Amino acid sequence: MDIQLRNLIPQNIEEEKRKDSQIWTHNISIIKGEHLHIVAPSGSGKTSLIHFIYGLRKDYSGDIFYDDANIKKLSTESFSSFRKNKISIIFQDLRLFEEQTVKENIEIKRMLEPYYEWEKAAEMAARLGIETKLNQKVKTCSYGEQQRIAIIRSLMQPFDFLLLDEPYSHLDEENRIKAMELIYEECEKRNAAMIFADLKPLDFLKGEKIIYL
Amino acid sequence: MTLSYKKIEPLIISGKNIFSKWLGYFGLWTGVLLLLISLQMFVNIQQLLKEDAPRKSGGSDFISISKTITNENMGKDNTFTSSEINNLKKQPQIQDVSPLITNQFRVRATAGNIIPFSTDLFLESVDNDFIDTLPPSFSWQPGQITVPVIFSSDFLEMYNVFAPAQGLPQLSAKTISSVNIILECSGPLGTQNFKGNIVALSDRINSLLVPKTFMNWSNQHFTGDTAIHASRVYVKTKDANNPQLISYFDQQDYHLNKDKIKFGRIKSILQNIVSALGVFGVLVIVMALMLFSFYLQLIIAKSKDNLRLLLTLGYSPKWLAASVAKTWLPVYLFIIVAALAVTQILHFLFLQLAFVSKANLPYLLHWSVWLVAILLLLLTVFINSRLVKKELDTIIS
Numbered sequence: 091m092d093i094q095l096r097n098l099i100p101q102n103i104e105e106e107k108r109k110d111s112q113i114w115t116h117n118i119s120i121i122k123g124e125h126l127h128i129v130a131p132s133g134s135g136k137t138s139l140i141h142f143i144y145g146l147r148k149d150y151s152g153d154i155f156y157d158d159a160n161i162k163k164l165s166t167e168s169f170s171s172f173r174k175n176k177i178s179i180i181f182q183d184l185r186l187f188e189e190q191t192v193k194e195n196i197e198i199k200r201m202l203e204p205y206y207e208w209e210k211a212a213e214m215a216a217r218l219g220i221e222t223k224l225n226q227k228v229k230t231c232s233y234g235e236q237q238r239i240a241i242i243r244s245l246m247q248p249f250d251f252l253l254l255d256e257p258y259s260h261l262d263e264e265n266r267i268k269a270m271e272l273i274y275e276e277c278e279k280r281n282a283a284m285i286f287a288d289l290k291p292l293d294f295l296k297g298e299k300i301i302y303l
Numbered sequence: 304m305t306l307s308y309k310k311i312e313p314l315i316i317s318g319k320n321i322f323s324k325w326l327g328y329f330g331l332w333t334g335v336l337l338l339l340i341s342l343q344m345f346v347n348i349q350q351l352l353k354e355d356a357p358r359k360s361g362g363s364d365f366i367s368i369s370k371t372i373t374n375e376n377m378g379k380d381n382t383f384t385s386s387e388i389n390n391l392k393k394q395p396q397i398q399d400v401s402p403l404i405t406n407q408f409r410v411r412a413t414a415g416n417i418i419p420f421s422t423d424l425f426l427e428s429v430d431n432d433f434i435d436t437l438p439p440s441f442s443w444q445p446g447q448i449t450v451p452v453i454f455s456s457d458f459l460e461m462y463n464v465f466a467p468a469q470g471l472p473q474l475s476a477k478t479i480s481s482v483n484i485i486l487e488c489s490g491p492l493g494t495q496n497f498k499g500n501i502v503a504l505s506d507r508i509n510s511l512l513v514p515k516t517f518m519n520w521s522n523q524h525f526t527g528d529t530a531i532h533a534s535r536v537y538v539k540t541k542d543a544n545n546p547q548l549i550s551y552f553d554q555q556d557y558h559l560n561k562d563k564i565k566f567g568r569i570k571s572i573l574q575n576i577v578s579a580l581g582v583f584g585v586l587v588i589v590m591a592l593m594l595f596s597f598y599l600q601l602i603i604a605k606s607k608d609n610l611r612l613l614l615t616l617g618y619s620p621k622w623l624a625a626s627v628a629k630t631w632l633p634v635y636l637f638i639i640v641a642a643l644a645v646t647q648i649l650h651f652l653f654l655q656l657a658f659v660s661k662a663n664l665p666y667l668l669h670w671s672v673w674l675v676a677i678l679l680l681l682l683t684v685f686i687n688s689r690l691v692k693k694e695l696d697t698i699i700s
Contacts, residue, residue, distance in 0.1 A: 166614065167619060167620060167621055170614065170617050171617075171619070173617030174617035185615065187314060190314070198616065199617075202616065
């Protein structure tokens with residue numbers, strides 16, 4: 091699978107902010123296995139772009155294609171199928187079920203299209219240091235912990251593309267590296283592309299293509 | 304691994320609003336029960352009050368009318384004129400009319416030596432089409448000594464009531480045909496004896512019927528009178544309880560043999576009551592379904608964020624809609640089965656009532672009740688899934 095952005099222009103971002111962009115109004119093709127690091131300051135449409143690609147918003151002109159399919163024309167049913175096993179995401183605002191436990195949150199995603207057994211999820215939780223929180227309600231977890239839950243949840247399914255929207259914003263240096271390594275490993279395992287949006291270029295990147303929004 | 308709805312159910316259906324949920328269930332159950340019971344009772348009444356063939360045949364009612372005798376018209380000629388008979392024929396509700404022609408001469412009957420019985424009689428004749436039990440032997444030609452007679456079964460019953468007190472033997476329907484009756488006919492123009500032979504019993508016509516040919520011949524032969532004297536007229540109609548027909552009879556001061564139609568009236572009143580109950584049942588079902596749909600909308604509105612997140616995570620809208628709708632399937636099934644069970648019990652209790660003759664009614668509910676129950680189940684499932692889908696669609700869009 092590949093993703094193509096063709097002459098994309100968001101409706102809610104001033105022309106001033108997008109005139110030097112390497113993405114808006116450009117044609118970009120992202121293929122499996124590629125690592126793309128989108129760097130942009132606040133308010134330049136980073137989250138909008140991620141949401142456009144994931145199909146949550148349609149307030150843009152231009153087109154986005156999943157292979158040959160223009161996603162503006164995709165049915166909700168087709169979207170659910172892509173989201174089940176082709177595209178995974180870590181939202182900036184995390185989007186967890188606050189009333190459910192950490193384990194339940196991960197399971198809700200895992201059982202949709204199981205890529206791993208639960209043991210693997212528990213192992214990831216241990217690796218990111220939240221193994222003691224598994225039976226705790228999400229709303230009682232810190233934002234940093236919730237961020238790690240969202241990361242593990244996104245890795246529970248098969249995918250060709252992983253969209254990351256400031257996934258480490260609330261992690262300390264040590265946890266950030268642990269999480270980053272985990273994500274790299276998982277993308278490599280699937281030969282998946284990584285579209286990673288953040289405020290500034292991260293220091294421990296492994297040869298990503300950096301694009302300024 | 305198949306995707307389990309159980310694990311995500313708490314995200315969608317909270318335990319709140321239990322009251323409206325149970326009220327909805329109860330209302331639905333009550334409505335279904337009312338509908339099923341009224342349907343079964345409708346069938347029961349239909350079966351129990353099924354009129355015997357004589358009065359009703361081929362879907363028509365046969366009723367006799369006469370002119371109401373009042374102080375004013377007492378002693379006058381109260382027979383029907385031919386124009387009155389023609390007017391009757393013109394009524395749209397009336398299919399056919401036949402006057403009962405009476406004898407204008409004196410008839411005396413004796414039962415010979417076996418039964419020491421003698422009485423003055425009246426004879427009548429009516430078109431053969433109106434006779435419920437018409438044997439081929441019911442005909443007469445001038446010169447024939449034996450006159451076939453059709454005897455009212457009500458008269459036989461009456462005879463058997465007073466016979467023992469008079470020292471007369473009681474007669475069965477079979478033996479009556481072997482009784483020889485001598486009919487002494489006398490008038491200004493002469494006297495003649497005939498052999499009366501009871502060839503059939505009639506449940507429909509309360510009279511002693513002789514063939515029309517005999518009546519015409521004897522009226523002329525004994526009195527010289529050729530006019531038609533009909534103090535009673537038999538009417539064939541689709542429905543003897545037709546209000547227009549009854550009001551026409553009232554207007555004309557015609558008297559109706561009420562006994563024969565009372566049963567029909569009771570039946571129609573009972574059926575109206577039961578139908579009203581059924582309509583009420585349908586209304587209750589509609590209200591319950593509405594209440595339930597409000598409950599459903601509320602539930603979906605409350606779990607809107609969770610549903611939206613599930614869709615964002617890749618849950619299929621179709622699967623979610625089907626799974627949510629399926630939640631209530633066992634409930635609907637239970638409601639309908641419970642209503643069916645109670646209907647069956649009530650039907651069984653109804654059969655135990657003294658006036659119900661069990662031979663007519665099977666113990667099991669009528670097939671139409673089962674059919675309606677199945678249709679109701681399908682309907683509720685259909686409405687439910689449509690509602691869920693509609694609510695989910697509003698979330699997606």
